[in-house]
Amino acid sequence: MATAADDEARLLRLEEQAEHGGGGAWEYLCLARRLRARRPEPVLRLGLALLNDSSARSRLGSEQWTLYEQVAVAAMDCQRVDVAKDCIGVLSKQFPGSMRVGRLEALLFEAKGEWADAERAYALILENNPFDQIVHKRKIAIAKAQGDMALAVEYLNKYLELYKQAAFCYEELILAQPTVPLYHLAYAEVLYTMGGLENLQTARKYYASTIQLTGGKNTRALFGVCLCSAAINQLTKGRNKEEESSELQNLAAEALLKEYKQRAPSKEALVTSLLKNMKLS
Amino acid sequence: MGAECKYEVSQAAYVKLALHALKHPAAAVNGLLVGRLLDGADAAAVVSVADAVPLCHHPHHLPLLPTLELALTLVEDHFAAQGLAVVGYYHANARSGDAELPLVAKRVGDHIFRSFPRAAVLLLDNKKLEEAVKGKSREPVVQLYTRDSSKSWRQAGSDGSSQLTLKEPSTNMVLADHVTTKKWQQVVDFDDHFDDISKDWLNPGLLA
DSSP states (O other), X not given: OOOHHHHHHHHHHHHHHHHTTOSOHHHHHHHHHXXXXXXXXXXXXXXXXXXXXXXXXXXXXXXXXXXXXXXHHHHHHXXXXXXXXXXXXXXXXXXXXXXXXXXXXHHHHHHTTOHHHHHHHHHHHHHHOTTOHHHHHHHHHHHHHTTOHHHHHHHHHHHHHHHXXXXXXXXXXXXXXXXOHHHHHHHHHHHHHHOSHHHHHHHHHHHHHHHHHTTTOOHHHHHHHHHHHHHHHHHHTTTTOOHHHHHHHHHHHHHHHHHHHHHOGGGHHHHHHHHHHHHHO | OOOOOEEEEOHHHHHHHHHHHHHOTTSOEEEEEEEEEEOOSSSOOXXXXXXXXXXXXXXXXXXXXXXXXHHHHHHHHHHHTTTOEEEEEEEXXXXXXXXXXXXXXHHHHHHHHHHOTTOEEEEEOHXXXXXXXXXXXXXXXXXXXXXXXXXXXXXXXXXXXXXXXXXXXXXXXXXXXXXXXXXGGGOOXXXXXXXXXXXXXXXXXXXX
């Protein structure tokens, strides 16, 4: 199975090949899309060449629309507003009223510096889809570009709400699939980041359940338990030190040290010191 | 007051952070900078950035605390023995044209500032990196940000008296060299380490 590094290496290889007339442009464009790589110049060059070749384009069938979208975004990145406009025009004819196309149109307003129009377009999208993270970020960017810091902060607070929403989403995922350790771990990390006693206590529970689900093998979860215990002790100043949680912290620390001794002995001393400090705090 | 503080980035630090970004071209990456304040009696203070320690590349780990907190402690502990401290943070955005300094960079910068008041935040310029890797540029591929009196992170000016210098003038060429030998494949960050602790975030022998 290809790793992320393999994918990225392949992408660069394909790019070189296609750019030097060795073919494989469509394969490259698909991979770039899948990896969400941002390589605007080659994508624009190769994508546009494909779109302008009417026989090649018709061979793509329904996949050509994704290509129009990909080229539009690359064009905006390269400040080729004219090309972007043309691509978006084609898409809006094909998909009238589409929100996806609407987002492209808003992005185009932004690329042209037409802030008011961009804002209006994004507001419309958010009405229908209030959790669109990308749109939230664009709104903050626009406010900042116009120097409206108060507005930027307001939008930022709305964006930070996303952490809470992320937590909510993980809760849903865990309810739906309670035995997937990744969800428990991700949830714990978000809660830890949000902070506060209650969140830390819950985070620790989910780090613990991750440990259970992974048979004690997950390094992040083991560290997580220690981090939470240390943070909780700091907040409660050692009051109500539960026996159970001390026990958990000790077990996690022990498991970590055993792993490091076996598999990363050069780091054993550092980790020992780290864990000791966490227990003292 | 005295003259502005200057920042001198060693080849090792610069190449490591660039290789980290090149290893994950589709993702945002970040890391810590370690170094020391050089004692300059009359001249402006100089922060020497000696090394870089890559942190994350998993998109949902970047803005989260656990990896960052663990890494900060481990890195500080390890480098203290060499008289080095955490003096800054570097960040590369996922999107090539994105020159915005993200919130996480400011937050981490603020945190480091508390123990090292001349903390630097370096934002990688992906376009400049592409040029440098092709051997077309000697310019640093990073933009320096420092904290001003109003507690915001400001871009260091691009006037003639550059606040940021590369310690060795041939750094970009060395970087281009490493790229041709695909050194970026071997970079290990904390995300890699926590996935498999036998991988060393110190990257010994990476640039040997």
